Amino acid sequence: MAGEITMVLDDYVKQVQEIRQSFLKLTPVVEKCDQILTTINAYQQQRLPQVELTELELSTDLIFDNLIEYPQLMDVSPQFENLRQVMIENFGIWHICNQLWINDLQAFCGLDSYNLEIMAGNAVISANLKNTIATDNLDWQGQDNDRPCPWTALEKLDAVTAVQKYYSHVDNIIMAWAPDSGEVDWQVLHFLRQNYFQGNLIVIGERNGATNSTKFWQNAQLQLVDQLNQHHRPFDFINDQVWLVK
Template identity: 40%
Template sequence: MFEQLQQFQQQFADHPVAQRKINAALATYLGLAQRQLPDDPLPALSFSVHQLVNQPALMALETLLADFRQALITTYGIWHLPNNRWLDDLHDFVAGRPVLEIMAGNGVISHGLRARGDDVVATDNFVWSGQDNQRPDPWTPVIPCAADQALRIYPHAVVIMSWAPDTDNSDLAVLQTLRQARFAGDFIVIGEKMQATNSPAFWATAQLSVPPLLNQHHHSFDNIHDQVYLVK
């Protein structure tokens, strides 16, 4: 990915639109190697049909950038890509309350919140290890623990669940556990409704709202249009 982006950077040196996309992807890819997140949301990495028709040479770059998220998954084990502006918003929303992140993966969100002084417990059962990404490489300590078990063990006023798998109903079990406990805090879910993330049963059951604060710096950069939801 890195070498190909560099080649396109040279090929489209006089194309400002392509340069902006390439430079954002390059900076993000290199930054993640140093465990540094982008400061701002990535721009949309795709081109319009009009741009592709008028400049067919962009097609190869379009194809490469369409695989950017998959490159982040296989290289860094990152499915959901936060940015620092969004983490600032999330920190403001948390407002000092104890946070439990379930299905935390490599703990990128928890890492960002801890760097901002938040009290966070990060958990994951790591069943995804050896699938798209061969081994976990957490950015911050992540406790091996299933989501429903973590809800019963660790104190929390805010629960965060990002990019839950669409292959089982573990997300629905989390929602049912919170409802049975009459959870009065905030359950934050990051995902694409009825598409790339979470189970259909979860989306059919969840009562969703879209808080402006948590979405103002959370933008899609590819064809997966995930959002940040508050769920009841």
């Protein structure tokens, strides 16, 4: 299995490198290739990329202005937008972030705060955020990736149990890319409301879309914070954003 997954990654990297070579005169294409390759290279080393992914889909104007010289340009965007699936299958990472965003998150939370990440997956955020407890029950194994490889120590707890255990000891609770199946996210929010949690519940997800349950979005009081979204912008067809939730 490991060899097969590595081959998928190698194939994708090779595709992007070939696209870059084929469109050296088109700076926007080269820039997007470089962002993708830099991101993959960083995650291979369990580091966060220092660059932000911008929208990977090529603009209509760029395509049609260059279609005669580059008829194959129509096929580029779909290949670029395979990035998230490649990251899921190879690294077990659904939420792709960068160091600039982590810096913003750290500034928002504060250097002296204590944080809890629930449903942390491979705990990429926790590994890069000071004083953060990472928790996950790892029930996502087998969902495109069956090789958990946490970047830091991970306490095996489901989200509700983790919140019940730690909510009174932390200033911030972080929930990134909760699944859209089940209503665990709503159970977490309901518990925090019942117990008058005074800290921040920071949620990264697509409202009424690919992440979180319908009941969660229907009941959540949402606030977008500019500081947490300036280096966290959608790069593919999923419009995930960073929310404060009450």
